[in-house]
Amino acid sequence: MQAKTACARDKRLTLRLTLRPAGFILRAMHQPFLDSLRVLELTPYGGQRSFFALRLSRPSWTAWTPGQFLMLRPASFGLELPLARPFGICDASARQVMCFFQVLGRGTQRMAALRPGDEVSVWGPLGRGFAVEQNAPTLLLAGGMGIAPFVGYANAHPEPEKLRLLFGHREALDCYPVDALTGRIRFESAHERAPEDRDKFIHSARERMRDCAARNGLALACGPLPFLRAVQSFAHELRMRTQLSLENRMACGTGACLGCVAQSVDKTPVCTCREGPVFQADNILL
Amino acid sequence: MDISVTLRGQTHDLALKNPVLTASGTFGNGIEFASYGNLSRLGGIVVKGLSLKPKAGNPCPRIVETTAGMLNAIGLQNDGVEIFCREKLPALPWRDVAVIANIYAASTAEFAELAARLDAEQGVAALEVNISCPNIARSGVLFGQDPAQAAAVTRAVRTAAPTKHIMVKLSPNVTDIALIAHAVEDAGADSISCINTVLGMAVDLGARKPALANVLGGLSGPAVKPVALRCVWQVARAVGIPVVGMGGIVCAQDALEFILAGAYAVQVGTGNFIRPDCAFALADELPDACNRFGITDLEELRASLRLD
Structure with a gap:
């Protein structure tokens, strides 16, 4: 009824x-x-x-x-x-x-x-999305379902040749919407079949970040929390401009329910939905 | 059809252009929902619970969906009353819609200080007193579970905020809600709102962990509607002051059911999460819903439940 x-x-x-x-x-x-x-x-x-x-x-x-x-x-x-x-x-x-x-x-x-x-x-x-910097080499780091926002990112970017994507995934590549990406930007994928594959992928992420940082580039990451933590630590080490997209449970999406709070580095509670989901890597506690 | 309503209190009345309010904690400070409807179309906005000092709240996860409802353990995170008065209240259309400040404190003295601060704010039409919180001075017993404590808080707020309508929000987690209602009425409350959330719990079987970091949380949403209706019915029969009903209201028919059980007005809570225009749509649809059920005015409907 x-x-x-x-x-x-x-x-x-x-x-x-x-x-x-x-x-x-x-x-x-x-x-x-x-x-x-x-x-x-x-x-x-x-x-x-x-x-x-x-x-x-x-x-x-x-x-x-x-x-x-x-x-x-x-x-x-x-x-x-x-x-x-x-x-x-x-x-x-x-x-x-x-x-x-x-x-x-x-x-x-x-x-x-x-x-x-x-x-x-x-x-x-x-919420707030990723930075788009037309002239900056931009490294996209995706883990699993974290690939999703980069489809639109690659489509919206005025100079897709500036983009390079590294994608780590557990399921077969055809489970993910990479069809729209592979022809448009430099695309590299790493299939995680065993725990040591994850270490290799994280190592590759650091290497790509180092190369991109050397050219004063930007890194954007979306994926599981342990992956984001690794990217955050590399960003700190390389002093690289890096943005991280967080996931959190939420009820409203508008900043009202306060179910999705994260903490900024000064310990202020911030709503993932409103102040995020994309945060500067040096401004968020993971 | 005129659906305006006045909550006639013992000291101050509260005039509402319609009986649809938004429930505290589900509508932020109101502004968060301005993209989804005209705030001035609402009967009132009950803002997120305010404490004297900023409060960080509980660790995450703080919310979990349950069947036909949700559990929350936000822990009353808020920026404190000063930020509210300085930054949030001026952004609300308080001349056109009743803004009701929900207040929360850990002692009677703190409740009084908070109430006095808000009494000075022209933009605040009423205070809603959340008594479902622990009294630190009395080994954490919930104010709302003890008639004497509930009365003491009500009296303190009544005295500290002499120019405001005082609404006291009752918890359903008590043996006899009518007893608490009597106590707050005798202590000077102008109206009563009920229910606050129902204490509940959810677990993750796979992880063998509680679904909420706080383990326990408050259940809200359509799942609690029968409990809420029962409480409104019992409280409305027990007291002479107006009752504002809430608990699982998501459509105009739900609102009318609460009015039939004795409520003067209603609050929409979890419904705001189902669709962010829920309260706006409900206020708009109320006259049509009245027509559908042959209701000519809300006063005639109120507490007209036939028991024969």
Whole structure:
């Protein structure tokens, strides 16, 4: 009964949003919007049906920065799963927005059953994204699902030849959305099959950072926490300009629930959703 | 249809343009939600709990989703009352919407100091007193679990903030909520809000660890709605001051159910996380929902539950 009422309300809301005057979208850049979007396509990656690209139709916004994220809540969550899930924007245009996810829990299990036409509440773009420096050699360091924001980063960068990506992954390469990257930027991947492979990958990350730092470049990293900690220590050692994208549990994405706090170096609590998810490596405690 | 409502208190009334407020801790300082709706369309905004000094809160993980709800153990992280008064309050449209400051302290004296500070702020329409917190001076017993302690805090805040409407927020984690309600009414509360979160716990079986770093947390969301309705019903029958209901309200029909059980107004909490326009949409839809159920005015609906 309650779920029905909520659904009815969402439908009316879709209508209201559709009828919104055109001037509404001309607000300040990166203002977050709340939309009811439709699933265009859910594309499995790899053979396990646990990695998916989710394409949603026509967000109200066009301005975004790679590294920013969205809160997604499919109508199929009903009231049983009340919280939206945060996902980095993989890529976006006026026609569609794409996120990438791995099935890990109840929410992503239900997302894996989405079909074209299904409704998803989406709010964003949220948070602060990665720096884009047109003239600086930029090293992208991705671990596992941390590859997602770099798809959009490579597409949005005015000089993709300045980019070099090092990608460490545990599953087969075809589980990840690298198809859009390999032809566009210098791409190097490392498949972790054994613990010693991880050490090799971390070693490679340090070597690439050293080379990039020597050319006054920038390093951007997204991936699991131990990986980010390693990148942070190399950044410190090499005194390299480095940004890290953090992941944290959150309920709102807007800085209200305070579920996603991290600590800055001066011990101030900072919201991963609002002050992040991308932080300067020398300004965040991991 | 006029859906404005006045909470008639023992000392001060609180006039609301509609009965939809946002619950403390789920709506930040209000400004965080300004992109998703017009704050002035709300009946009121209850801001994140304020303490005298800044508070860092608990370690993460602080939140976990549970079936039809969530547990939180934020630990009342906030920037302190001074930053609120100086930076947050001026950014709110307080002339157009009732801003209610939720307050939290570890002693009666600290509650009084906090209340006195906020009494001086023109932009604050009312204080909501969070008594679901431990009294450090009395070996950590929760103010809200002991009628004498609950009354002492209410009296202290009432005296320290003589110009404000005082709303006392009750915990459901008590044996007899009506007893606590009586105590705070006798101590001078203008209204009562209930419920605060229900004490709960979740575990990670694989890791054999608690889901929250704090182990215990407060359950909120649709899962607690029956508990909340029961509490509102019991409190509304026990006291003469107005009751503001909350607990799992996500749509206009939920809000009307609470009013039927005796509430004058409602607060939307976890619903703000389900969709950030939840409270705005609920306020907009209330007149239509009344029409659907043949409700001609909210006063006629209030506490009209048929028991025959």
